[in-house]
Ligand SMILES: [Zn+2]
C-alpha cells in the first residue's frame with residue numbers, strides 16, 4: 579500500500595495544506611489539498627473520495643476539483659461519506675448557492691459527482707481496499723477509517739478528542755501496520771483542544787495507551803495547527819513514543 583500525504587496540517591498557511599491522503603494513486607481520504615497538490619492529469623484520474631467529516635479543512639477542494647475535471651472524465655467521481663456528511667455537503671456547500679451542485683452537472687446521466695452513503699462499522703470495498711468507518715469524538719459526525727488491502731492494514735483517526743470505540747475496533751484487528759493520528763494544539767491549550775474536538779501531545783500520549791499495537795505499529799502524527807507547529811512538534815518528540823514521527827507534507831509512505 580502506498581500512502582501519499584498531500585496535506586498534513588489542521589489549517590492552511592503558506593505552503594502548508596490541510597488534510598488529504600492519497601492511497602495507491604486512486605483513492606483520496608478527505609479533500610483539503612487536492613487541487614493545490616496534484617496536476618490536472620492526476621486530478622482527472624481520481625475516481626473515489628472518502629470524506630471523514632464536513633469541516634472545511636477536509637472538504638473544501640471537492641468544489642475546485644469539480645471545476646478542474648469537468649469534461650475530462652468519462653466516469654463520475656464517487657464521494658463517500660456518512661449520511662450526515664453527504665447531507666451537509668449537499669445542503670451547505672455544493673448547493674447551487676456557495677458552489678454548483680455537481681451531481682447534476684453537466685448532466686444528470688453523467689455528472690461530475692455521485693454521492694454514496696457509508697455506515698459506521700459497516701465495512702465497504704473501494705479500489706480493491708476494504709474500509710471500516712468508525713465513529714470518533716469530534717463536534718460534528720466524524721469517522722476514523724481502517725483501511726486494508728488484505729496484507730497491510732492502516733488506521734486513520736481523522737479529527738478527534740479522546741475517544742473509545744475507535745480503539746476498540748482498531749484493537750480487534752490482527753495487526754495494524756501504521757496509525758495516522760491527529761494532534762492539533764500544544765498541551766497548554768488542552769481546554770481549546772477539548773471544546774474543538776482535538777488532541778494535544780499530552781492527550782495523544784494518553785490515547786496511545788489504549789492502542790494495542792503500540793511499539794509494533796508505525797505511528798504518524800498529522801493535523802498540527804500551523805500557528806503552533808514548532809511547539810507541538812517539540813512536545814511530541816519529548817514524549818519518546820516508539821516508532822512515532824511527524825508526517826511530512828508530500829511524503830510517500832510505502833507499507
Ligand atoms: Zn480538521
Ligand SMILES: [Zn+2]
Nearest residue numbers: 631633716737
Ligand atoms: Zn474537524
